[in-house]
Amino acid sequence: MIPGPVDVDADVLQALSGPVPGHLDAGFIATFGRALKRLREVSLAPGAQPFVVSGSGTLAMELAVANLIEPGDRALVVNTGYFSDRMAHILERHGAKVTHVRAASVGSAPDVAQVEAELRGGGFKLMTVTHVDTSTAVLAPVEPLVKAARQHGVLAVVDGVCATAGEAFHQDAWGADVYLTASQKAVGVPPGLALLTVSPRAIAAWKARKAPVASVYADWAEWLPIMEAYEAGKPAYFATPPTSLVCALDVSLGQILAEGMEARFERHRRMARAFRAAWSALGLKLVPTSEDVAANTLSAVYYPDGVDASLVGRVKAQGVAIAGGLHPEIKPRYFRVGHMNRVSPGDVLVTVGAIERALHAAGHRTATAGTAVAAAQAALSG
Numbered sequence: 001m002i003p004g005p006v007d008v009d010a011d012v013l014q015a016l017s018g019p020v021p022g023h024l025d026a027g028f029i030a031t032f033g034r035a036l037k038r039l040r041e042v043s044l045a046p047g048a049q050p051f052v053v054s055g056s057g058t059l060a061m062e063l064a065v066a067n068l069i070e071p072g073d074r075a076l077v078v079n080t081g082y083f084s085d086r087m088a089h090i091l092e093r094h095g096a097k098v099t100h101v102r103a104a105s106v107g108s109a110p111d112v113a114q115v116e117a118e119l120r121g122g123g124f125k126l127m128t129v130t131h132v133d134t135s136t137a138v139l140a141p142v143e144p145l146v147k148a149a150r151q152h153g154v155l156a157v158v159d160g161v162c163a164t165a166g167e168a169f170h171q172d173a174w175g176a177d178v179y180l181t182a183s184q185k186a187v188g189v190p191p192g193l194a195l196l197t198v199s200p201r202a203i204a205a206w207k208a209r210k211a212p213v214a215s216v217y218a219d220w221a222e223w224l225p226i227m228e229a230y231e232a233g234k235p236a237y238f239a240t241p242p243t244s245l246v247c248a249l250d251v252s253l254g255q256i257l258a259e260g261m262e263a264r265f266e267r268h269r270r271m272a273r274a275f276r277a278a279w280s281a282l283g284l285k286l287v288p289t290s291e292d293v294a295a296n297t298l299s300a301v302y303y304p305d306g307v308d309a310s311l312v313g314r315v316k317a318q319g320v321a322i323a324g325g326l327h328p329e330i331k332p333r334y335f336r337v338g339h340m341n342r343v344s345p346g347d348v349l350v351t352v353g354a355i356e357r358a359l360h361a362a363g364h365r366t367a368t369a370g371t372a373v374a375a376a377q378a379a380l381s382g
């Protein structure tokens, strides 16, 4: 129950266990082509160009920035924490002049009006938003932010690494230009794939650039013909694709689409509500400052008074892996629980039960044993 790599379905693992397919193998070509089509559907972006490249989420971020930014371009970072800082770091490395709009405090969401005021000031090529900041479990108001960028002719890049296929997102309808993620979070595949869906507007901006892309491996010019070829049922080679992982991705994306995107978003909301009911029953305070900015893919929860980061080990001893803090300002003061991909009512009850027992063992006995499990159960039954 950590916020990635997540628990992976048996059929997805099974797809990894066969003979390693060659990248020119007819079966693999069909699988890769289908996975690309499915990625477009998962992003709800029928008009977008999908990219599947060997690497992690950080490469997905760099694949967006390296192709859209030229030295001297201005970029607006809607900053909610650790991964927004990383995006700024990548932007600066590629020569962007970065302006931050920061949330008022750790755990609060950025103010849409403030972002709009910056956008109105003009001059930005691109805006980035972290859909769910995994360091704070803050869910950014992506829809109005992306629409504001659109309105001002600014490219909108959304880091969905802890959100895609878990949090509601309608790339085409909202007008986002890049939605990017990695295989090991809500997409439900082992780590190793950078995934992007790119709007025709962003492709046009990339084609119009004057400066060469400052990376060969990250250059869309290398990858676009490969993606187009595989989708057209033809092989192509630039750099060897991670063939086994692509097969696993295809299976997982198929499962995601079989569940249905709206049903999947709703299941994540339901599981998150049950977790929040449990945190509240335990008297614990969330890092997100209000319910409407709390992510549905993970929880970030402050330790109660008298309990420290050793709780993570105590929960592990009860049979469940959770994660410690990540945001540098509050790192030793809170823990994180991932609840994405296959998360089920059973996972909620087992996890809450383990945390409740570990808190008791750590001397936090404000509630009768079972209170938090009952609260989660009531939320799941509601």
Ligand SMILES: *Cc1c(COP(=O)(O)O)cnc(C)c1O
Pocket (backbone or CB within 6 Å): 004, 056, 057, 058, 059, 083, 130, 131, 132, 133, 134, 159, 160, 161, 162, 182
């Ligand atoms: C995990 C994560 C990343 C980085 O992904 P890696 O696969 O670890 O490189 C970027 N952004 C967000 C929001 C994340 O949760």
